Amino acid sequence: MAASISPPADLSAALVLAPSTASEWLVILPVGWCLAVGALLVMLRRSLGLQPVIAIAGLAGLVLIDGLLLERVAANGPMTMVMGRWLPPFGIAFTVDLTGALFALVAASVALAAGVFSLADINDSGRRYGFYPLLMVLMAGVSGAFLTGDIFNLYVWFEVLLISSFGLLVLGSEREQLDGTVKYGFLNLVATTLFLVATGYLYAVFGTLNMADIARKAESLRDSAPLMTLVGLYVLAFGMKAAAFPVNFWLPASYHTPRVVVSALFAGLLTKVGIYALIRVTVMLFPVEREEMSFVIALAGALTMIVGVLGALAQTDFRRILGYLIVSGIGSILAGVAVGGPGGVGGAIFYALHSMLVMTGLYFASGIAMRLGASASIVTLAGLYRRHVGFAALTLMLCFAVSGLPPFSGFWPKVMLVKAALDIGAWWLAAALLLTGFLTTIVTGRLFLFAYWREAADQSGEAVPVSAASLAPLAVLTLLALLIGLYPDPLLRAIQSAAAGLAEPSAYLNSVFPAGGSQ
Amino acid sequence: MEAWFSLLVSIFFTVAVYLLLSKFIIRVLLGVAILGNAVNLLIFTGGRLTRAVPPVIAEDADVLTGPAANALPQALILTAIVISFSFFAFLLVLAWRAYDELATDNTDEMRVAEPVNEPAPPLGY
Numbered sequence: 001m002a003a004s005i006s007p008p009a010d011l012s013a014a015l016v017l018a019p020s021t022a023s024e025w026l027v028i029l030p031v032g033w034c035l036a037v038g039a040l041l042v043m044l045r046r047s048l049g050l051q052p053v054i055a056i057a058g059l060a061g062l063v064l065i066d067g068l069l070l071e072r073v074a075a076n077g078p079m080t081m082v083m084g085r086w087l088p089p090f091g092i093a094f095t096v097d098l099t100g101a102l103f104a105l106v107a108a109s110v111a112l113a114a115g116v117f118s119l120a121d122i123n124d125s126g127r128r129y130g131f132y133p134l135l136m137v138l139m140a141g142v143s144g145a146f147l148t149g150d151i152f153n154l155y156v157w158f159e160v161l162l163i164s165s166f167g168l169l170v171l172g173s174e175r176e177q178l179d180g181t182v183k184y185g186f187l188n189l190v191a192t193t194l195f196l197v198a199t200g201y202l203y204a205v206f207g208t209l210n211m212a213d214i215a216r217k218a219e220s221l222r223d224s225a226p227l228m229t230l231v232g233l234y235v236l237a238f239g240m241k242a243a244a245f246p247v248n249f250w251l252p253a254s255y256h257t258p259r260v261v262v263s264a265l266f267a268g269l270l271t272k273v274g275i276y277a278l279i280r281v282t283v284m285l286f287p288v289e290r291e292e293m294s295f296v297i298a299l300a301g302a303l304t305m306i307v308g309v310l311g312a313l314a315q316t317d318f319r320r321i322l323g324y325l326i327v328s329g330i331g332s333i334l335a336g337v338a339v340g341g342p343g344g345v346g347g348a349i350f351y352a353l354h355s356m357l358v359m360t361g362l363y364f365a366s367g368i369a370m371r372l373g374a375s376a377s378i379v380t381l382a383g384l385y386r387r388h389v390g391f392a393a394l395t396l397m398l399c400f401a402v403s404g405l406p407p408f409s410g411f412w413p414k415v416m417l418v419k420a421a422l423d424i425g426a427w428w429l430a431a432a433l434l435l436t437g438f439l440t441t442i443v444t445g446r447l448f449l450f451a452y453w454r455e456a457a458d459q460s461g462e463a464v465p466v467s468a469a470s471l472a473p474l475a476v477l478t479l480l481a482l483l484i485g486l487y488p489d490p491l492l493r494a495i496q497s498a499a500a501g502l503a504e505p506s507a508y509l510n511s512v513f514p515a516g517g518s519q
Numbered sequence: 520m521e522a523w524f525s526l527l528v529s530i531f532f533t534v535a536v537y538l539l540l541s542k543f544i545i546r547v548l549l550g551v552a553i554l555g556n557a558v559n560l561l562i563f564t565g566g567r568l569t570r571a572v573p574p575v576i577a578e579d580a581d582v583l584t585g586p587a588a589n590a591l592p593q594a595l596i597l598t599a600i601v602i603s604f605s606f607f608a609f610l611l612v613l614a615w616r617a618y619d620e621l622a623t624d625n626t627d628e629m630r631v632a633e634p635v636n637e638p639a640p641p642l643g644y
Contacts, residue, residue, distance in 0.1 A: 152595060152598075156598065156602075159602045159606075162606075163605065163606065163609065166609055166613075170613065173616065173620075175620045175621060175631045176631050176632045177632075178613070178616055178617045178620050178621065178631075179617065179621060179629045179630075179631040179632040180632040181613060181617075182544065182613060182614070182617050182626070182629060183626075183629075183632075185609070185610055185613055186539075186547055186551065186610065189551060189606055189610065190539065190551075190554070193554055193555065193558055193603075196558050196562075196599060197558050197561060200558060200561050200562035200565050200592070200595070201561075201565065203562070203565060203566075203591070203592060203595070204562075204565030204566070204592075252633075253632055253633055254632065256632070257632050313640070314639070314640065315640065316637065316638065316639075316640045316641075378640065378641070379638060379640070379641055446640070450641060450644065454644050
């Protein structure tokens with residue numbers, strides 16, 4: 001009876017009728033792959049020997065997938081896949097543009113390096129408590145955040161990576177870790193809740209959660225809707241996730257407590273996801289509001305830089321110094337977001353990618369230094385140069401890179417940011433950037449002077465061997481930083497077109513609404 | 520109706536923020552629980568409030584005729600409830616473990632990771 005009264009349904013109004021092509025599946029493959037490998041690792045949780053093998057193979061696969069994705073996006077422009085083949089504003093869309101693909105590839109490379117480093121850092125107890133499954137789920141969350149084109153979905157991926165980061169942070173359950181995790185946990189939960197508040201308001205205003213749809217509707221709603229409030233909430237929420245001053249205190253309180261490889265992973269990935277989301281929302285979705293707020297963001301950025309590097313100057317613990325340096329780097333990225341334009345946004349993206357590689361490398365170095373010197377404090381750490389010259393050379397290169405000295409990867413983004421700041425006449429922002437670079441050089445110089453060049457009081461201690469599993473990822477990341485510094489052209493061009501794609505998202509919109517905006 | 524709910528949401532947020540500002544983890548936990556519910560109520564209110572009008576399209580119509588509550592925010596809330604509940608459970612266990620190990624639930628006294636009176640960095644050697 002039901003069949004006799006229902007008219008023939010017009011599916012073309014509700015569904016994408018063409019089946020998804022293989023390359024479209026590539027858009028969600030990073031997430032699906034990580035979850036599948038993570039599930040496999042949970043099933044094989046008793047085979048402790050197999051865990052790292054599968055995880056490293058899985059992460060290598062992820063690098064490959066993200067590389068393919070980047071190649072596709074660079075060649076053909078943004079790609080979209082809508083879950084369940086619903087038409088875009090209704091279905092959850094995964095849209096990957098150059099920015100997302102670049103971030104995803106660098107994140108996967110950092111995670112692969114961390115996977116290899118974990119061979120030397122995660123013991124059987126860590127494996128038994130699920131380090132590798134948590135690592136894969138963390139990567140699923142990170143990849144999902146970089147690739148999704150739906151703002152509520154972005155929130156869900158934030159939560160996925162947050163809950164797995166809790167697991168990783170507390171792995172080992174030492175007193176310090178519990179203390180650090182309490183602060184990390186509560187403050188990050190408040191930050192994601194703020195994100196949810198903003199998203200709730202956004203849905204009430206726009207009636208859509210699809211980012212492309214929001215970008216094209218923002219213009220018509222600008223006069224009637226409280227968009228500044230929305231963007232203010234988003235900036236606060238993402239600033240908190242990214243550890244920007246004055247909401248940065250959770251980071252230096254927790255990042256030095258877990259296993260070294262976990263610190264390294266967090267340094268490379270978590271704050272950068274916050275930065276990515278900030279760039280996506282302020283630059284692409286609400287450019288006019290970003291312009292309005294640029295002074296606030298610039299001020300927060302300058303203060304974050306200075307406070308971060310002054311914090312680093314006051315520390316003695318190797319990893320706590322690095323924690324403050326991450327905060328300081330976030331300030332430089334915020335400066336780029338505040339300045340805007342191709343130079344500012346490009347510089348911010350470049351700095352974020354550079355910071356992912358270099359900060360992870362420096363945390364690896366801190367782990368090796370702590371093993372070689374049997375101490376974490378630069379008061380007692382000494383004589384590392386004599387113990388392992390090659391390791392000392394790698395660390396020195398990373399120290400140069402993080403300070404923004406040529407010929408390493410930190411130099412170019414800093415040049416772009418300073419130039420962009422001077423171009424709009426924000427001389428004080430440029431001065432803050434340069435001052436931060438100078439102070440960072442002092443921080444890393446002092447670190448190197450005390451921990452590496454100073455003669456150890458007792459020279460008799462026998463040489464501790466450094467395993468290849470811990471040295472190789474450090475060397476690869478350092479060489480990448482050197483390579484980017486010496487030959488930045490391909491990356492620079494990719495970043496420039498990524499920044500252009502964010503400022504003028506018509507390609508992104510076309511990828512989501514192919515018919516030119518029928519709805 | 521929405522105005523009254525907005526007031527209710529604001530009361531929830533006020534209580535949550537007040538509790539979150541406490542130094543004691545147990546109160547902060549209660550604050551987190553209330554904060555989650557405040558957000559859920561906020562999204563719920565944002566999705567339009569009507570009394571018992573099911574969003575069912577009549578047989579002879581193509582779209583919904585009368586006003587009805589939007590079903591999507593309710594789906595969002597469902598997701599948010601699951602997430603905030605699991606986070607609350609995790610943080611509850613974490614707070615218990617922290618209390619167990621650190622023998623305090625006062626965050627001012629939780630200084631294991633960042634000890635007070637640390638020596639200043641050396642000035643020379």
